[in-house]
Amino acid sequence: MANLKQLAQSLGLSITTVSRALDGYADVSASTRERVREAADKVGYRPNASARRLRRQRAELVAVTLPSDPGHIGPPHFLDILSGCAEHLAAAGLNLVIAPVPRGESELDICRRFVDGRRVDAMLLVRTKRKDERVEFLQARGIPFVTNGRTESLAPHPYIDGDGFAGFRAATLRFHAAGHRRIGHIAGPQEYYFAHDRCRGWRAAMEECGLATDLCAEGAPLEQGGYLAALELLRQPSRPTALVCTTDEMAIGALRALREVDGGNQISIVGHDDLPMGAFTSPPLSTMRMTGENLGASFASLLLRAIAGEPAAELQELHAIEFVDRDSHRRPAKAA
Amino acid sequence: MANLKQLAQSLGLSITTVSRALDGYADVSASTRERVREAADKVGYRPNASARRLRRQRAELVAVTLPSDPGHIGPPHFLDILSGCAEHLAAAGLNLVIAPVPRGESELDICRRFVDGRRVDAMLLVRTKRKDERVEFLQARGIPFVTNGRTESLAPHPYIDGDGFAGFRAATLRFHAAGHRRIGHIAGPQEYYFAHDRCRGWRAAMEECGLATDLCAEGAPLEQGGYLAALELLRQPSRPTALVCTTDEMAIGALRALREVDGGNQISIVGHDDLPMGAFTSPPLSTMRMTGENLGASFASLLLRAIAGEPAAELQELHAIEFVDRDSHRRPAKAA
DNA sequence: CTTGACACCCAAAACGTTTTGGAGAATTCT
DNA sequence: AGAATTCTCCAAAACGTTTTGGGTGTCAAG
Known part of the structure; x- marks a missing residue:
C-alpha cells in the first residue's frame, strides 16, 4: 500500500534507515528497528518488487x-x-x-x-x-x-x-530370462535423448543376449504412435512375443493394436512413466518409473x-x- | 546484452529518441527509426524488463x-x-x-x-x-x-x-427416466462451490421426482473419499441402484467399493471431469464434462x-x- | 519580416528500491 | 584531555526505462 518514502516520512526517519532496519542490518539501533518493523507491519508495507529487482539486478x-x-x-x-x-x-x-x-x-x-x-x-x-x-x-x-x-x-x-538405458536394458533382460527371444521395441523420436537412451538400453540387452535387433518401430510418443508402431511389428513374419515400449502412452496404444490383431493377451508388454491409467487397462500395464x-x-x-x-x-x-x-x-x- | 544508454551513444542519439524510435512513435523521422531498429536488432537489444515494469507501474x-x-x-x-x-x-x-x-x-x-x-x-x-x-x-x-x-x-x-447444477440435475433425471428410484449422491466437501452446486443439482432432481434425498454421503474429492462414501451408502438398508458422483476420482473409488461389496456391475454410476483413465475402468466410466x-x-x-x-x-x-x-x-x- | 505550424530531437524527472560513503554524537581508550 | 572507536543515522547515486515538457530549425502563410 505504501512505499518506503511515505513510511520513512511518517516515522521521521530517512529512507535509508527504514530500508536497513527492515533488512535487519546491524547499523540501526534495536529500538529503531523495532519501531520501524511495527510501523511497516501496521501499514502492511511490502517492498515494490519491480524496484527491488531493478536495483538488485535480479529478476527473482x-x-x-x-x-x-x-x-x-x-x-x-x-x-x-x-x-x-x-x-x-x-x-x-x-x-x-x-x-x-x-x-x-x-x-x-x-x-x-x-x-x-x-x-x-x-x-x-x-x-x-x-x-x-x-x-x-x-x-x-x-x-x-x-x-x-x-x-x-x-x-x-x-x-x-x-537412467533409461539401464531401465530398458533390465526390462529386456528380464523378458529374456523369462524365455522370450523375439523382444520388440517401440521407440520414440530418436532426436529426443530419453527416447534414444531407452532404445539403446533395449538394443544393448538384445546384443548381449545374441538376439537380432530387427524388431524396432518408431512412432510419435502418443497413444496413436504406439498403436501404429505395434501394428508394424505385428506384421513381421516372425512376430515379437514381448514388447518394450518407450512410454506408457505408446504402450497403451500397443495394447489396442494387440487387441485388434490377435485378441490381445498373447504378447507381454511393458511401458514407462507409471501413468495412473495404466492401473486400469486390461491387462493392467506393467511399467517403470524414475525413483x-x-x-x-x-x-x-x-x-x-x-x-x-x-x-x-x-x-x-x-x-x-x-x-x-x-x-x-x-x-x-x-x-x- | 546492451542497454538504452549504450545503444544511444553508439548511434549518436539521445536515450529518448532511441526509446521512442523503438516504440514506433511518430515524432522520430522514418530514417532515424529505421537506423535505430537496425542497430537494436544487430546488438540484440531488449529493454530491461524490471526497469520497464518499474517505470510503467505494471508487473507484467x-x-x-x-x-x-x-x-x-x-x-x-x-x-x-x-x-x-x-x-x-x-x-x-x-x-x-x-x-x-x-x-x-x-x-x-x-x-x-x-x-x-x-x-x-x-x-x-x-x-x-x-x-x-x-x-x-x-x-x-x-x-x-x-x-x-x-x-x-x-x-x-x-x-x-x-453449470454443475444443471449437469447433475440432468444426470439424475436421466437415471429416473431409466427407471431408477434409489439414486444416491457422492458429494464433495460442501464448502467448495462446485461440490455444493452439484449436490444441489442432484437434490433438485430428486425433489422434482418426489424421491427421498437420504442417499447422500460426503467425502474428500479423491479416490479414497469416493470409496468410503460409497461403502456408507451401500450399508443402507435400502441400497441405491444408481450413483451420481461429484468427481471421476470419487467415482473410481466408488467403483472399487462396488466391486468389493457386490461384485460390481449391479449399480449404475456416473462421474464428472472426463479423466482419461475413466476410459479404462471396468466398466468404462460414464462421466460429464464442461463444454x-x-x-x-x-x-x-x-x-x-x-x-x-x-x-x-x-x-x-x-x-x-x-x-x-x-x-x-x-x-x-x-x-x- | 513576423507568426504559426510542423518535424525532429533531447534533457531531466520519475518509478521505488538498495547501497555507498560518509557525518555527527556518544563512548572507550591512552 | 585528546584520540580512537563505536553507534546511529542519512544524502545521494545508481539500476534502465518511459514520459513530460520543451527546444531548435524549416517552411508556408500572413
Missing part, C-alpha cells in the same frame, strides 16, 4: 518452457513436480513462470526473449533433445539452467534424468545451486529406474 | 494459486489449460507465474504477498469456496482477478465455471479484459455440461 524469476506441440506436455504428475519446484523456489524468493511455446515460435525464441530481456535468473528446460539448441544458447549466454533429461552437449550442464521423491524440490535445489555458481558437473542427478509390475508383462514366452 | 505478471493440500491439483488437463492461458497472456506481454501454497500458509497469504508486493497485475484463482476469503481480499484491494468456479460473493466477479474448447484462451481473455477495466458482470462464463457416455451408467434399475 525462473522460467520453465512447456512444449506445446507434438509429444505434448508430459505425464500428469508433471504439474505436481512444477508445483513442488515452485514452492521451494518461492522459499528462496524466486517465482516460477510457465512459458509455453506459441505456434510459429521455437523454444529457442522463448529462451532468447526471457534471457535477453533479463526476465529470469535461470531457466528450467524439459524434453531435451540429444542436440539441444536451447542448451547451447544458454551455455553461450552463461545463464544458469537445469534440464529435465540429458543431452549430448560436450560441456556438462545440470540435469535430472532417469526419487519430491523431484520438484530437487529441481529447485539444483536451480538455486546453479544460480549460486556451483559448477555444472556437481549438479547432475541420474536416477535409477524401478519396475512397477502389474500384469501385462507376464504373458508366456511362446505365443500362439 | 499474472499469478495462479495452486492448491497443494487435500483435493490436490485438479484434473490432468489442468496444466494444458494453464499452458493455453499463459500462451495467450504472453501475446499481450504478460507472463503467468504459478504460486503453490506452501504448508503452513494460506492461499490468502499468497494473494497478499503477490498483491501487496505489486508483483502481479492480476490473479487467477482455482477451486473456489462458496465463501472465499481470497475473492473478498482481492475485491477489497481492487485487483483484477478471474476465478475458476463461482462463489457466493455478493459483489459479482469474473469467473469461468461449469467449451480452449479454456485457457478464455481465461486469458477474461483476465486481460478485467485488467482493462471491464465490469465484472460482463466477465462471467457459465458453460453447459455434456455427458460422456461410456458404460457404467447402463446397469438395470432393479438391482439384485
Whole structure:
C-alpha cells in the first residue's frame, strides 16, 4: 500500500534507515528497528518488487518452457513436480513462470526473449533433445539452467534424468530370462535423448543376449504412435512375443493394436512413466518409473545451486529406474 | 546484452529518441527509426524488463494459486489449460507465474504477498469456496482477478465455471427416466462451490421426482473419499441402484467399493471431469464434462479484459455440461 | 519580416528500491 | 584531555526505462 518514502516520512526517519532496519542490518539501533518493523507491519508495507529487482539486478524469476506441440506436455504428475519446484523456489524468493511455446515460435525464441530481456535468473528446460539448441544458447549466454533429461552437449550442464538405458536394458533382460527371444521395441523420436537412451538400453540387452535387433518401430510418443508402431511389428513374419515400449502412452496404444490383431493377451508388454491409467487397462500395464521423491524440490535445489555458481558437473542427478509390475508383462514366452 | 544508454551513444542519439524510435512513435523521422531498429536488432537489444515494469507501474505478471493440500491439483488437463492461458497472456506481454501454497500458509497469504508486493497485475484463482476469503481480499484491494468456479460473493466477479447444477440435475433425471428410484449422491466437501452446486443439482432432481434425498454421503474429492462414501451408502438398508458422483476420482473409488461389496456391475454410476483413465475402468466410466474448447484462451481473455477495466458482470462464463457416455451408467434399475 | 505550424530531437524527472560513503554524537581508550 | 572507536543515522547515486515538457530549425502563410 505504501512505499518506503511515505513510511520513512511518517516515522521521521530517512529512507535509508527504514530500508536497513527492515533488512535487519546491524547499523540501526534495536529500538529503531523495532519501531520501524511495527510501523511497516501496521501499514502492511511490502517492498515494490519491480524496484527491488531493478536495483538488485535480479529478476527473482525462473522460467520453465512447456512444449506445446507434438509429444505434448508430459505425464500428469508433471504439474505436481512444477508445483513442488515452485514452492521451494518461492522459499528462496524466486517465482516460477510457465512459458509455453506459441505456434510459429521455437523454444529457442522463448529462451532468447526471457534471457535477453533479463526476465529470469535461470531457466528450467524439459524434453531435451540429444542436440539441444536451447542448451547451447544458454551455455553461450552463461545463464544458469537445469534440464529435465540429458543431452549430448560436450560441456556438462545440470540435469535430472532417469537412467533409461539401464531401465530398458533390465526390462529386456528380464523378458529374456523369462524365455522370450523375439523382444520388440517401440521407440520414440530418436532426436529426443530419453527416447534414444531407452532404445539403446533395449538394443544393448538384445546384443548381449545374441538376439537380432530387427524388431524396432518408431512412432510419435502418443497413444496413436504406439498403436501404429505395434501394428508394424505385428506384421513381421516372425512376430515379437514381448514388447518394450518407450512410454506408457505408446504402450497403451500397443495394447489396442494387440487387441485388434490377435485378441490381445498373447504378447507381454511393458511401458514407462507409471501413468495412473495404466492401473486400469486390461491387462493392467506393467511399467517403470524414475525413483526419487519430491523431484520438484530437487529441481529447485539444483536451480538455486546453479544460480549460486556451483559448477555444472556437481549438479547432475541420474536416477535409477524401478519396475512397477502389474500384469501385462507376464504373458508366456511362446505365443500362439 | 546492451542497454538504452549504450545503444544511444553508439548511434549518436539521445536515450529518448532511441526509446521512442523503438516504440514506433511518430515524432522520430522514418530514417532515424529505421537506423535505430537496425542497430537494436544487430546488438540484440531488449529493454530491461524490471526497469520497464518499474517505470510503467505494471508487473507484467499474472499469478495462479495452486492448491497443494487435500483435493490436490485438479484434473490432468489442468496444466494444458494453464499452458493455453499463459500462451495467450504472453501475446499481450504478460507472463503467468504459478504460486503453490506452501504448508503452513494460506492461499490468502499468497494473494497478499503477490498483491501487496505489486508483483502481479492480476490473479487467477482455482477451486473456489462458496465463501472465499481470497475473492473478498482481492475485491477489497481492487485487483483484477478471474476465478475458476463461482462463489457466493455478493459483489459479482469474473469467473469461468461449469453449470454443475444443471449437469447433475440432468444426470439424475436421466437415471429416473431409466427407471431408477434409489439414486444416491457422492458429494464433495460442501464448502467448495462446485461440490455444493452439484449436490444441489442432484437434490433438485430428486425433489422434482418426489424421491427421498437420504442417499447422500460426503467425502474428500479423491479416490479414497469416493470409496468410503460409497461403502456408507451401500450399508443402507435400502441400497441405491444408481450413483451420481461429484468427481471421476470419487467415482473410481466408488467403483472399487462396488466391486468389493457386490461384485460390481449391479449399480449404475456416473462421474464428472472426463479423466482419461475413466476410459479404462471396468466398466468404462460414464462421466460429464464442461463444454467449451480452449479454456485457457478464455481465461486469458477474461483476465486481460478485467485488467482493462471491464465490469465484472460482463466477465462471467457459465458453460453447459455434456455427458460422456461410456458404460457404467447402463446397469438395470432393479438391482439384485 | 513576423507568426504559426510542423518535424525532429533531447534533457531531466520519475518509478521505488538498495547501497555507498560518509557525518555527527556518544563512548572507550591512552 | 585528546584520540580512537563505536553507534546511529542519512544524502545521494545508481539500476534502465518511459514520459513530460520543451527546444531548435524549416517552411508556408500572413
